[in-house]
Amino acid sequence: MTLPDTLVIEQPWGAARHLFGTRYETHAYTEHGAPVVAVAERKRLGPLRKLLRATGFSGRTTFDLVVSHLGQPLLLIRKGPGKPPTQVSRPDGVPIGSVRKESRSHxxxxxxxxxxxxxxxxxxxxxxxxxxxxxxxxxxxxxxRLHPGAAEPARSLALATGLVFDIVRGVGTNHTGGGGFDFPAA
Incomplete structure (x- = not known):
């Protein structure tokens, strides 16, 4: 499947999500609102990981996610404990590459x-x-917004980065720490 160059990525937002949300979940849509892909945890969370995900340590927990379209897996995204690179692979497990945070904006x-x-x-x-x-x-x-003509594997890695941006930047599911950029749309 070829995904569009522009995706609107959404995740649930609200008081309950901020205080009790421990599972990572996003959905991506076209600019016109048509659903394209969903990102969800592949496995159930144990009690310790649930507890850590509800705290400021969420970004340092492990994540094992699947990006799917109509139930068909497109990408697997994994991050180990601590601050390792986020690994991206195809559904058959063949590695595409990884994403590493090098600074606040790189x-x-x-x-x-x-x-x-x-x-x-x-x-x-x-x-x-x-x-x-x-x-x-x-x-x-x-x-x-993926640049038209972006070559693989950079395109797939950029797609994964956008879909799981909170994981790549090290926040995880904890949004109570104040990121400074969550604001109402005008």
Whole structure:
């Protein structure tokens, strides 16, 4: 499946999500509102990980996610404990590469051997965190704009970075720490 160059990425937003949300979940739509992909945890969370995810340690817990379209897996995204790179692979487990946070605003896209291909900003634009409504629920909307003609594997790695931005930047599911960029849409 070829995904569009622009995706509106949404995740649930509200008091209950902030205080009790421990599972990572996002959905991506076209600019016209058609659903494209969903990102969800692949496994159930144990009690210790649930507890850590409800705290400021959420970003340092492990994440094992699947990106799917109509139930068909497109990408697997994993992050180990601490601050390792976020690993991206195809559904059959073949590694595509990884994403490593190098500074507050620079995310390196790495090939499977760990060599830098480019930076996230070289192949995509990303707008963070406008709060909006979809189907009567509050959601945070991020917008990912992949540069047309971006080559693989950089395109897939940039897509994964946008879909799991909170994990790549090290926040995880804890949104109570104040990121400074979550604001209502005008």
């Amino acid at each position: 995310y390196a896209l790495l090939d499977p051997s760990g060599r830098r291909i480019c930076y996230f900003g070289d192949v995509a634009g990303f707008t963070q965190g406008a709060i909006a409504r979809r189907d009567g629920r509050r959601v945070r909307q991020d917008v990912l």
